[in-house]
Amino acid sequence: MRFAAISSAVCVGLLPGASATIYYAGVAQSSGEFGAWSPTQTRGTGLPGRFGVDYSFISTSGVDIMTDQNKVNLHRVAFLLERMCPLEYGLGAKFNETHFDYFKQAVDYITKTKGAYAILDPHNYMRYNDPSSQPFSGSVIGNTSDSTAATTAQFGAFWGELAKRFADNGKVMFGLMNEPHDMPSSLLVSNLQAAIDAIRASGATNLIIAPGNAWTGGHYWTKGGSEANSNWIHKLTDPAGNLAIDIHEYLDQDFSGGHTECTQDPATNLAGVTAWLREHKLKAFITEFGGSNTTACTTMLNGILDYMAANDEYIGWTAWAAGPFWGTNSPCCTDQRQLGSLEPGSKAAGGGPSLYDTVWLPVLQKKVPELLQWEGPASVNGGELRTKP
Ligand SMILES: *[C@@H]1O[C@H](CO)[C@@H](O)[C@H](O)[C@H]1NC(C)=O
Ligand SMILES: *[C@@H]1O[C@H](CO)[C@@H](O)[C@H](O)[C@H]1NC(C)=O
Numbered sequence: 001m002r003f004a005a006i007s008s009a010v011c012v013g014l015l016p017g018a019s020a021t022i023y024y025a026g027v028a029q030s031s032g033e034f035g036a037w038s039p040t041q042t043r044g045t046g047l048p049g050r051f052g053v054d055y056s057f058i059s060t061s062g063v064d065i066m067t068d069q070n071k072v073n074l075h076r077v078a079f080l081l082e083r084m085c086p087l088e089y090g091l092g093a094k095f096n097e098t099h100f101d102y103f104k105q106a107v108d109y110i111t112k113t114k115g116a117y118a119i120l121d122p123h124n125y126m127r128y129n130d131p132s133s134q135p136f137s138g139s140v141i142g143n144t145s146d147s148t149a150a151t152t153a154q155f156g157a158f159w160g161e162l163a164k165r166f167a168d169n170g171k172v173m174f175g176l177m178n179e180p181h182d183m184p185s186s187l188l189v190s191n192l193q194a195a196i197d198a199i200r201a202s203g204a205t206n207l208i209i210a211p212g213n214a215w216t217g218g219h220y221w222t223k224g225g226s227e228a229n230s231n232w233i234h235k236l237t238d239p240a241g242n243l244a245i246d247i248h249e250y251l252d253q254d255f256s257g258g259h260t261e262c263t264q265d266p267a268t269n270l271a272g273v274t275a276w277l278r279e280h281k282l283k284a285f286i287t288e289f290g291g292s293n294t295t296a297c298t299t300m301l302n303g304i305l306d307y308m309a310a311n312d313e314y315i316g317w318t319a320w321a322a323g324p325f326w327g328t329n330s331p332c333c334t335d336q337r338q339l340g341s342l343e344p345g346s347k348a349a350g351g352g353p354s355l356y357d358t359v360w361l362p363v364l365q366k367k368v369p370e371l372l373q374w375e376g377p378a379s380v381n382g383g384e385l386r387t388k389p
């Protein structure tokens, strides 16, 4: 095992002549999907929700610190489809304009006020109509055996409309969906392709980031037999040639991000997906990863960041997670202990340092490249690198 791990890491990691570059680096902003979860799985809980009370998108002070002091250039902003497209409208091109305006304010703050890049993140697991027990509740989009399910065409219409609204802002990237799972991979590809086609038909040339099935887990990319992402996701076609792959990768025993201990070596576990990316000449972002404030997690977080920096297939990352609504709760990696989040200024329960102080600043911050892209549209080919203006 050990020998196999080392040899695969070497052949994936250090191809002569490869000039690996991270163009985009930062943090996932998670709070827009808050306030809809129900312990009794009561449909409609928290919908539409009160902005600023049940959910929010960013804290401007947190984004200020992350951008100005920590010099990150990327924020991934989560939102709920059921708030953008209320159930009475259905999924599609008709939005709740009040909700959209709040969302747009956050995205404009990141991209226009701060000059950074933003990934739009519908945090819906390829489901729509019941977020009360996410990630498992709600009808799978495009399930033709479920008369209550939104259709593939509706998913396309939703993305066509959202894309049109951000088409004039090249700093906005379109993350098509957070963590699809437990659905046929053929349906996933149909849904994603419908979204890509509608986005391009709207005239938007923005960078699109497409996930895989099975929670878009990097370690699992080539697994699952005929359903494996490695058999499907490269079938996506983008007429604008501005498409990257979205990968999530946690470092604990079951890759869930639930546990304190980091035991899964990232270089070993990402070898399969990296080879697949290379075979199909694709680039990727890892938009969720994380670890606790332990010695093993420090080693493995450095490992995943070094791995991305060494492999040309990876062009960006966002760590999980900051956001104004975590309080002392932790977004991952703590066995439910309340150690706070990556939000600047957050605290652990009892007032101790948060994951921002114990993981972001001492570990992740050191791997934010000094040179990133700060001008021009986001591109799968990257852009001009420079220090933060
Ligand atoms: C739209 O969003 C606003 C603000 O959250 C909310 O007050 C309103 O009820 C929503 N409308 C629908 C139809 O959900
Ligand atoms: C599609 O809907 C049918 C009928 O409700 C259900 O049995 C099936 O599990 C659903 N498929 C998926 C992938 O959720």
Ligand SMILES: *[C@@H]1O[C@H](CO)[C@@H](O)[C@H](O)[C@H]1NC(C)=O
Binding pocket: 293, 294, 295, 339, 348, 352, 353, 354, 358
């Ligand atoms: C992690 O941070 C928490 C909260 O500040 C602290 O209580 C704990 O001792 C830290 N753990 C390690 C291993 O440093």
